[in-house]
Amino acid sequence: MANGYRPEVIQRAFVDFVGSRLHPFWSLTAPKLRLLARYTLSEDLIALQFETNQAFRQQVSDWQGGQYVNISVLIDGIYHQRSYSLVGLAHQPLWWHDDIDTKARKNRSNLTVTIAIKPQGLVSDYLTKRMPIGTILNSSVPSGSFTLAQALLAKQSTSIDKHAAADMLKQSAPLLFIAGGSGITPMLGLITQALQSGHQVTLLHYNRTPLLDNQWQQLAAMYPAFTYHLINTEDANSYLAGTRHISTDSLLALDLPLADTQIFACGSHALLAGLHTATNKITLPNGKKLRDHVTVENFGNILPDFYGEQTHDKAEKPGKQTVYLRARQQQFSSDTTLLVAAEKAGIRLTHGCRQGICQLCRCHKISGVVKNIQTGKMSSDGDEFIQTCINVAMTDIVLDV
Structure with a gap:
């Protein structure tokens, strides 16, 4: 059988199984991370630096600013999966230097990745305070898609001349980055x-204390x-246009050519809702709204207030709907995301990142209409798969759960 099916004499999964018993960091196929060091960036943000294994490096030689990794953490015998933004870019040094970095520079093959975490919640608290150095995690x-390439796609989708849109973003197109709190973590790689x-790059960062000030000074000098x-947010002297929150006035105060500016935003739902309201009030020369230029990454599980009279038709606002769980013979009322509504009703549904990334909450919808709070897209009334953490019920629905 020259061109036919050739079964493996030794399965790679078997080799991985045996190898992991000899050394847990070894794998032919599974990307893994080993904790090297922690760095305190502020009182509420901790950076974790990880070494990658050979399987990770074989699959990844580079990544784009703004991307993330999913990691699986074992706590008290239970695996928890979370998603964390990568700080910085591959093969480019960050702003700290110590023995770990010196050791890593001696062995260039040991690609490292860094994430930054706010110590809150079960998993984040464990990662930032209790997980021993040298711990190995599946990754x-x-x-x-929170990348510069996504901005190009956004421009293309709202422009008649796609070639002009591509040229616009190649070199001098202005980019505005807006972050709140720990939403700053993906911005370093994106901005660099x-x-x-x-x-041309402008950054707005809203936080209780200055964060990464030295790094921004270095970039501004370069x-x-x-x-x-x-x-x-607690010092009026730092406010833009006299307000501690994002607003139409604060955006206009930047004096940017907004018709050509693409906006990246990452932060709490409160910040994103404020940005949505502010950009909806700004009409561009082509008749479109500035909100059409916004690319968003968000954290948390609270439904943003995107259903105000200024931004959406009242008919789109979800009311109290009934969600039926067919397999469990249970039901609950929902006027927020399906996952949050179930938890309020004392019903536990499978979930992971709570951000629409990891797909662990994906389930089978039998009937009914839902709306994706990240994209605004309405589903069909029929049979399809949805994610409970980012969908709200617009009608009564039946889930095969």
């Missing part, structure tokens, strides 16, 4: 990549096209 490879590509505003 995904970097993925995600944008500056290296020749973009790239004259970089401007940043660190808004201390």
Whole structure:
């Protein structure tokens, strides 16, 4: 059988199983991370640096700014999966230097990844405070669409001339990055990549205390096209346009050519809802709203207030709907995301990241209409798979759960 099926004499999964018993960091196929060090960035943000195994490096030689990894953490005999943004870019040093970095530089093959976490919740608290150095975690490879490439796609989808849109983002197109709290973590890689590509970049970061100030100073010294505003929400002297929150006035105060500016935003739902309201009030020369230029990454599980009279038709606002769980013979009322509504009713549904990323909450919808709170897309009334963490019921629905 020259061109036919050739079974493996020794299955790779078997080799992985045996190898993991000899050394848990070994694998032919499974990406893994080993904790090297922790760094305190502020009182509420901790960076974790990981070494990658050979399987990770074989599948990934680079990643884009703004991407994330899924990691699986074993706590008290239960695996928990979470998604965390990568800080910085591959093969580019971050702003700290110590023995770990010196050791890593001696062995260039040991690609490292860094994430930054706010110590809150079961998994984050364990990662930042209790997990021993040297602990090995199962990981995904970097993925995600919160990238500069996504901005190009957004421009293309709202422009008649796609070639002009592509040219616009190649070099000098202005980019505005807006972050709140720990939403700053994916911004470092994104901003560095944008500056290296020749973009004009402006950063707005809303936080209780200044964060990564030295890093932003270094970037501003290296790239004259970089401007940043660190808004201390407890210090009126740092406010933009006299307000501690994102607003239409604060966006206009930046004096950017908004018709050509693409906006990246990452933070709490409160910040994103405020940005949605502010950008909806700004009409561009082509008749479109500035909100059409916004690319969003978000955290948390609270349904954002995107159903106000100014942003959506009242008919789109979800009321109290009944969700039937066919396999469990249970039901509950929902006017928020299906996952949150189930938890309020004392019903536990499978979930992971709570951000629409990891797919662990994906389930089978038998009937009814739901709406994706991230994209605004309405589902059909029929049979399909949905994610409970990012969908709200617009009618009574039946889930095969």
